[in-house]
Amino acid sequence: MYKNTGSEPKMANLPYFLDGTLNINNRWVKLAAIIPWTDVEEIYALNFTSHTGPKALPARTAFGSLIIQVKLSLTDEETIEMISENPYLQYFLGFERYKQEAPFDSSMMTHFRKRFGAQDIKDIDELLHTATRKKEEDSNDDSDNDPPSNKGSLIVDASCVPADIHYPTDLGLLNKAREKTEEVIDILWCHRSNTEDKVKPRTYREDGRKSFLSIVLKKRVSKKKRREVINRQLHCVRRNLASIDELKKYADLTLLKPSLYRELLVIGTLYQQQQYMYDNKVTSVDDRIVSIHQPHIRPIVRGKAGAHTEFGAKISISVVDGWTFTDTISFDSYNEGTELISQIEKYKERFGYYPESTHADKIYRNKENRAHCKKHGIRISGPSLGRPPKDEKLRKEQKDIQRQDEAIRNQVEGCFGVAKRRYKLDRIFTKIKASSETLIALIFMVMNLDKALAFLSLFGQYYKQLLEHFLNFISLISQGEHLKRRVIQ
Known part of the structure; x- marks a missing residue:
């Protein structure tokens, strides 16, 4: 049954409606706790060499605004409106109290993207991965002190990030x-x-x-x-x-x-x-210009069914345990097969050991990459060179391994799919080359942030349940001691 309570709802008094304590379980409160704001401040401060002039906005406000824009898929104007309406977003940006007016003009978003370059975003992403990995290792620290051998899987792939331009003719x-x-x-x-x-x-x-x-x-x-x-x-x-x-x-x-x-x-x-x-009477030329307004954009031939040629940046990424690393962002076309050795060496630099296996498509399996993997004891996915073995059982085992490798490699395809559908990587609207590279790196960093937030939530929930079980166990023991004393009496 529904009872009519009147045509005009009784709203709370607006000046006092938002007064109170924020919910600590809110996603923006949790997200603010895992970002290394001190390191962000050091990177941001390098943009200001002069000690005169107007005071710049804080690094947390600048970097947090970029995260909000990417995470919520907003324009510059919509980002400012959302910040002025939401107290949790203002807490995320480091404001001491809620303000209803816009904190800054929407044109500042362009300056924020210029002050955080693509390499700066990659460095912050590495710091986030190091902090998350340290917590994961602390929770699973049951290994000995022996030097690690090859361990883990490296999944690599490349794709094109289309820019927002007319189809060039x-x-x-x-x-x-x-x-x-x-x-x-x-x-x-x-x-x-x-x-x-x-x-x-x-x-x-x-x-x-x-x-x-x-x-x-x-x-x-x-x-x-x-x-x-x-x-x-x-x-x-x-x-x-x-x-x-x-x-x-x-x-x-x-x-x-x-x-x-x-x-x-x-x-x-x-x-x-x-x-x-x-x-x-030719149809191609070196460094061909396809946009007068954005001359840095180049045609990237992909050979896909939907679009044989795309116009934008070409990127190479590597995925390790669900974490996506942006290795290369280039507006000039290149052969992604030449990137595998550097990606393997970056894996060694991050973790201290080489991967046990590398999963990539056919273009990565050239002679040079195979020799490098063989030298360091890394198994590369795909069929091995030479004729297939005559033994039926051995041939079936190799096919099963190849099928499992392809299933593992689907993870990187899923990362591209999520980034393009959820975080708008399928069309980049920034016009400046450096800003476009920053936005691409930001998209993958925010995607990693969401994964880190989900992991920490699961991690906290696990220890919360463990603590509850421990307290229940203590309670049962105390009840048993109490019954024991009553029987003795």
């Missing part, structure tokens, strides 16, 4: 370059000096726009027609660049916005690449 890039150069010409002409007898350079922007639309608005276009339109766009860009060189005599390029000036420099390189591909 030669025609689309040239059309964007034509529009940008036309914008530069308009600005320089408006601020010209001593050119009363000059005539504004012709840009033929309407003809260039029409030729571009004649292709993009059609379903099917012949190669001949496409080359004609590309040639038309190249001619427009070449003429506009020549006009800008002439206008530089009468107007300084410092009149342009810094972003537009950077794009003008990129357009010069883009034009050279596109002209080379047009003249030589």
Whole structure:
């Protein structure tokens, strides 16, 4: 049964509604307890060499805001709104008391990502792993003092992190370059000096726009027609660049916005690449530019069914006991098979011994990697070289081992899946190269933080139950002693 209590609910008095003690079992309270804030402070302080100027925000506020944004998958503006609404988030950032106004402007999030580089995030992640591993070893410390042999499993793989850009085409890039150069010409002409007898350079922007639309608005276009339109766009860009060189005599390029000036420099390189591909009838060139606004992005050929080519950063990770380490972040394409030896050596540096087995796909099983694994007694997954054994039983055992290795290697695929679906690794919205690398490293660090928090919760729950059993045992003993004394009396 439901009883109507009135149309207007009686709300608590807002100024006193949030007064009280925070719940110590809240996830943000627990998360704040496992982050090494002192080490974060030391890394953050290296960005400030001057002792003058306005006081910067604390390191805990800056680093904690980045964690909140990644963990909750928020934009910069949404992150500030969430912090101003939630007292637990303000405690996580180190505030002494709850404040309803925004603690800082959303534009500061960009500066936070610049002040914590990708390598800084990796160093903090290593500290978190060391602290978590120490607690785990203390709980399972039953080994002797003998030097450790090969132990554990190393799982490695690589993937592409797509950036938030339009799908690049030669025609689309040239059309964007034509529009940008036309914008530069308009600005320089408006601020010209001593050119009363000059005539504004012709840009033929309407003809260039029409030729571009004649292709993009059609379903099917012949190669001949496409080359004609590309040639038309190249001619427009070449003429506009020549006009800008002439206008530089009468107007300084410092009149342009810094972003537009950077794009003008990129357009010069883009034009050279596109002209080379047009003249030589090729479809690729070294360091090919696929975005004028983000020139650091390169095409990464993956050969996947859904997307043969992706545009963004290529990353290599290694997974050890569920903990994900970000080994390489690069916007230039590379062969991930060349990373295995360095990943094995990093494993040795972290743990003091080599792994017992390494699980990787086919591209990692080259001759050099096999020789390195054999030298250090590491078993590499996959079929061994040579013919399969004739013994049916031995052949079946090898197939079972290979099947188990593939099952273990699925863990790294799951890490990529969780990072892309849960933490938005499937599309990076930051525009600056360093900020994008920082965000990628942050995503894996936050994913590790969630795993560490789950482990510590399980660890604490285990000892809580153990303590309860111990107290019950003591209680039973005391009851037995009490009954014994009554029988004697």
